[in-house]
Amino acid sequence: MSGYIQEDIDPEELAHRTELASAIAGSVRDLIDATVRTEVGETDIAEARRLIAAATEILRKDQLPGPFGIRFNADGTKRSWGNAVLGRRNPIAPPVDIRHETEHSWLEVDLGPQYEGPAGLVHGGVLALVFDQLLGSTAEFQGVPGMTGTLTVRYRRGTPLGPIRGEARVDRVEGVKTFVTGTISVDGEVTAESEGIFILPRWARGEVPEAMRKSVGEG
Numbered sequence: 001m002s003g004y005i006q007e008d009i010d011p012e013e014l015a016h017r018t019e020l021a022s023a024i025a026g027s028v029r030d031l032i033d034a035t036v037r038t039e040v041g042e043t044d045i046a047e048a049r050r051l052i053a054a055a056t057e058i059l060r061k062d063q064l065p066g067p068f069g070i071r072f073n074a075d076g077t078k079r080s081w082g083n084a085v086l087g088r089r090n091p092i093a094p095p096v097d098i099r100h101e102t103e104h105s106w107l108e109v110d111l112g113p114q115y116e117g118p119a120g121l122v123h124g125g126v127l128a129l130v131f132d133q134l135l136g137s138t139a140e141f142q143g144v145p146g147m148t149g150t151l152t153v154r155y156r157r158g159t160p161l162g163p164i165r166g167e168a169r170v171d172r173v174e175g176v177k178t179f180v181t182g183t184i185s186v187d188g189e190v191t192a193e194s195e196g197i198f199i200l201p202r203w204a205r206g207e208v209p210e211a212m213r214k215s216v217g218e219g
Contacts, residue, residue: 146198
Protein backbone atom coordinates (compact mmCIF):
# COMPACT_ATOMS: atom_id res chain seq x y z
CA MET A 1 0.00 0.00 0.00
CA SER A 2 1.27 3.45 -0.91
CA GLY A 3 2.35 5.53 2.08
CA TYR A 4 3.31 2.52 4.22
CA ILE A 5 7.11 2.41 4.44
CA GLN A 6 9.46 -0.18 5.95
CA GLU A 7 12.70 1.23 7.40
CA ASP A 8 15.68 -0.13 9.30
CA ILE A 9 16.90 2.54 11.72
CA ASP A 10 19.15 1.84 14.69
CA PRO A 11 17.09 2.18 17.90
CA GLU A 12 19.48 4.76 19.35
CA GLU A 13 19.31 6.83 16.18
CA LEU A 14 15.53 6.47 16.11
CA ALA A 15 15.31 7.76 19.69
CA HIS A 16 17.44 10.74 18.69
CA ARG A 17 15.22 11.49 15.67
CA THR A 18 12.14 11.19 17.85
CA GLU A 19 13.55 13.74 20.29
CA LEU A 20 14.32 16.15 17.44
CA ALA A 21 10.84 15.73 15.96
CA SER A 22 9.16 16.47 19.28
CA ALA A 23 11.43 19.47 19.86
CA ILE A 24 10.74 21.22 16.54
CA ALA A 25 7.01 20.52 16.69
CA GLY A 26 6.89 21.85 20.24
CA SER A 27 8.63 25.06 19.22
CA VAL A 28 6.21 25.66 16.36
CA ARG A 29 3.29 24.79 18.63
CA ASP A 30 4.46 27.53 20.99
CA LEU A 31 4.66 29.86 17.98
CA ILE A 32 1.06 29.06 17.04
CA ASP A 33 -0.09 29.80 20.58
CA ALA A 34 1.85 33.07 20.58
CA THR A 35 0.38 34.04 17.20
CA VAL A 36 -3.18 33.52 18.41
CA ARG A 37 -2.68 35.66 21.51
CA THR A 38 -0.19 38.32 20.43
CA GLU A 39 -0.99 42.02 20.70
CA VAL A 40 2.32 43.37 19.40
CA GLY A 41 2.43 46.16 16.85
CA GLU A 42 3.20 46.33 13.13
CA THR A 43 6.96 46.59 13.53
CA ASP A 44 7.18 43.48 15.70
CA ILE A 45 4.84 41.58 13.37
CA ALA A 46 7.08 42.43 10.42
CA GLU A 47 10.19 41.23 12.27
CA ALA A 48 8.46 38.07 13.39
CA ARG A 49 7.40 37.33 9.81
CA ARG A 50 10.98 37.82 8.63
CA LEU A 51 12.29 35.35 11.19
CA ILE A 52 9.53 32.85 10.45
CA ALA A 53 10.30 33.05 6.72
CA ALA A 54 13.98 32.40 7.47
CA ALA A 55 13.14 29.39 9.63
CA THR A 56 10.82 28.05 6.93
CA GLU A 57 13.58 28.35 4.34
CA ILE A 58 15.94 26.36 6.57
CA LEU A 59 13.39 23.55 7.02
CA ARG A 60 12.63 23.49 3.28
CA LYS A 61 16.27 22.68 2.46
CA ASP A 62 15.61 18.96 2.78
CA GLN A 63 12.07 17.64 2.96
CA LEU A 64 9.87 14.74 1.90
CA PRO A 65 8.20 14.97 -1.52
CA GLY A 66 4.81 14.18 0.01
CA PRO A 67 3.16 13.31 3.34
CA PHE A 68 5.05 11.45 6.05
CA GLY A 69 2.88 8.33 5.80
CA ILE A 70 3.22 5.44 8.23
CA ARG A 71 6.68 4.00 8.75
CA PHE A 72 7.63 0.71 10.36
CA ASN A 73 11.07 0.13 11.79
CA ALA A 74 12.87 -3.21 11.85
CA ASP A 75 12.37 -3.38 15.64
CA GLY A 76 8.57 -3.34 15.16
CA THR A 77 7.95 0.27 16.14
CA LYS A 78 5.52 2.35 14.12
CA ARG A 79 5.81 6.05 13.29
CA SER A 80 3.00 8.26 12.01
CA TRP A 81 4.70 11.59 12.66
CA GLY A 82 2.40 13.50 10.32
CA ASN A 83 -0.73 12.35 12.17
CA ALA A 84 -3.05 15.25 13.01
CA VAL A 85 -3.39 14.13 16.64
CA LEU A 86 -0.36 12.00 17.52
CA GLY A 87 2.16 13.28 14.97
CA ARG A 88 5.50 13.88 16.69
CA ARG A 89 6.49 16.28 13.93
CA ASN A 90 3.09 17.91 13.48
CA PRO A 91 2.71 21.18 15.41
CA ILE A 92 -1.03 21.42 14.79
CA ALA A 93 -1.47 18.18 16.69
CA PRO A 94 -2.29 18.65 20.37
CA PRO A 95 0.49 17.02 22.45
CA VAL A 96 -1.54 13.84 23.00
CA ASP A 97 -0.01 10.73 24.55
CA ILE A 98 -2.45 7.81 24.61
CA ARG A 99 -1.91 5.23 27.34
CA HIS A 100 -3.24 1.69 27.02
CA GLU A 101 -4.39 -0.47 29.90
CA THR A 102 -5.65 -4.06 29.78
CA GLU A 103 -9.29 -3.16 29.13
CA HIS A 104 -9.29 0.53 28.30
CA SER A 105 -7.19 3.41 26.98
CA TRP A 106 -6.91 7.00 28.17
CA LEU A 107 -5.23 10.31 27.53
CA GLU A 108 -4.72 13.63 29.23
CA VAL A 109 -3.94 16.74 27.20
CA ASP A 110 -4.02 20.50 27.65
CA LEU A 111 -5.99 22.14 24.83
CA GLY A 112 -4.93 25.78 24.63
CA PRO A 113 -6.25 28.89 22.85
CA GLN A 114 -5.42 27.56 19.37
CA TYR A 115 -8.18 24.96 19.80
CA GLU A 116 -10.94 27.42 20.72
CA GLY A 117 -14.45 27.29 19.27
CA PRO A 118 -17.06 29.14 21.33
CA ALA A 119 -15.48 31.72 23.64
CA GLY A 120 -13.32 29.93 26.21
CA LEU A 121 -14.41 26.48 25.03
CA VAL A 122 -12.78 23.76 22.94
CA HIS A 123 -14.03 23.62 19.34
CA GLY A 124 -16.41 20.68 18.90
CA GLY A 125 -14.53 19.55 15.81
CA VAL A 126 -11.32 19.32 17.82
CA LEU A 127 -13.05 17.10 20.36
CA ALA A 128 -14.27 14.90 17.51
CA LEU A 129 -10.70 14.73 16.21
CA VAL A 130 -9.44 13.63 19.62
CA PHE A 131 -12.25 11.07 19.92
CA ASP A 132 -11.48 9.63 16.49
CA GLN A 133 -7.85 9.09 17.41
CA LEU A 134 -8.50 7.79 20.91
CA LEU A 135 -11.20 5.32 19.87
CA GLY A 136 -9.26 4.13 16.83
CA SER A 137 -6.06 3.65 18.83
CA THR A 138 -8.02 1.71 21.44
CA ALA A 139 -9.32 -0.68 18.80
CA GLU A 140 -5.81 -1.13 17.42
CA PHE A 141 -4.31 -1.87 20.84
CA GLN A 142 -7.01 -4.45 21.53
CA GLY A 143 -6.06 -6.27 18.33
CA VAL A 144 -9.14 -5.33 16.32
CA PRO A 145 -7.99 -2.30 14.27
CA GLY A 146 -9.93 -0.59 11.53
CA MET A 147 -10.54 2.62 9.68
CA THR A 148 -13.28 4.95 10.87
CA GLY A 149 -16.65 3.99 9.43
CA THR A 150 -18.81 6.25 11.57
CA LEU A 151 -18.13 8.49 14.54
CA THR A 152 -20.97 9.80 16.66
CA VAL A 153 -20.33 12.54 19.24
CA ARG A 154 -22.77 13.81 21.85
CA TYR A 155 -21.79 17.12 23.42
CA ARG A 156 -23.26 17.11 26.91
CA ARG A 157 -21.90 20.53 27.89
CA GLY A 158 -19.20 22.95 26.80
CA THR A 159 -15.63 21.72 27.32
CA PRO A 160 -13.45 24.52 28.76
CA LEU A 161 -10.05 25.16 27.25
CA GLY A 162 -7.32 23.57 29.35
CA PRO A 163 -6.69 20.06 30.65
CA ILE A 164 -9.07 17.31 29.51
CA ARG A 165 -9.13 13.56 30.04
CA GLY A 166 -10.32 11.06 27.47
CA GLU A 167 -11.16 7.41 28.08
CA ALA A 168 -12.24 4.66 25.69
CA ARG A 169 -12.91 0.95 25.57
CA VAL A 170 -13.98 -1.64 23.00
CA ASP A 171 -17.69 -2.34 23.41
CA ARG A 172 -18.01 -5.26 20.99
CA VAL A 173 -16.74 -6.76 17.75
CA GLU A 174 -19.01 -7.90 14.92
CA GLY A 175 -17.01 -9.50 12.13
CA VAL A 176 -14.77 -6.82 10.60
CA LYS A 177 -16.50 -4.06 12.61
CA THR A 178 -15.24 -2.90 15.99
CA PHE A 179 -17.50 -0.75 18.18
CA VAL A 180 -15.67 1.55 20.59
CA THR A 181 -17.12 3.99 23.14
CA GLY A 182 -15.44 6.88 24.88
CA THR A 183 -15.81 9.98 27.01
CA ILE A 184 -14.08 13.30 27.50
CA SER A 185 -14.21 14.84 30.94
CA VAL A 186 -12.99 17.91 32.81
CA ASP A 187 -12.44 17.75 36.58
CA GLY A 188 -14.25 14.42 36.69
CA GLU A 189 -17.36 15.65 34.85
CA VAL A 190 -18.15 14.18 31.43
CA THR A 191 -18.52 16.91 28.81
CA ALA A 192 -18.76 14.74 25.67
CA GLU A 193 -19.23 11.10 24.76
CA SER A 194 -18.72 9.18 21.56
CA GLU A 195 -19.18 5.89 19.75
CA GLY A 196 -17.13 4.88 16.74
CA ILE A 197 -17.37 1.97 14.34
CA PHE A 198 -14.01 0.94 12.90
CA ILE A 199 -13.93 -1.33 9.87
CA LEU A 200 -11.02 -3.48 8.74
CA PRO A 201 -10.59 -2.66 5.03
CA ARG A 202 -10.64 -5.45 2.46
CA TRP A 203 -6.94 -5.12 1.64
CA ALA A 204 -6.03 -5.82 5.29
CA ARG A 205 -8.07 -9.01 5.58
CA GLY A 206 -6.82 -12.53 4.95
CA GLU A 207 -3.15 -13.38 4.57
CA VAL A 208 -1.35 -10.09 5.15
CA PRO A 209 1.55 -9.29 7.47
CA GLU A 210 0.50 -8.40 11.00
CA ALA A 211 2.30 -5.06 10.77
CA MET A 212 0.22 -4.14 7.74
CA ARG A 213 -2.99 -5.23 9.44
CA LYS A 214 -2.20 -3.07 12.47
CA SER A 215 -1.26 -0.14 10.26
CA VAL A 216 -4.91 0.52 9.45
CA GLY A 217 -5.39 1.67 13.04
CA GLU A 218 -5.21 5.22 14.31
CA GLY A 219 -1.95 4.98 16.23
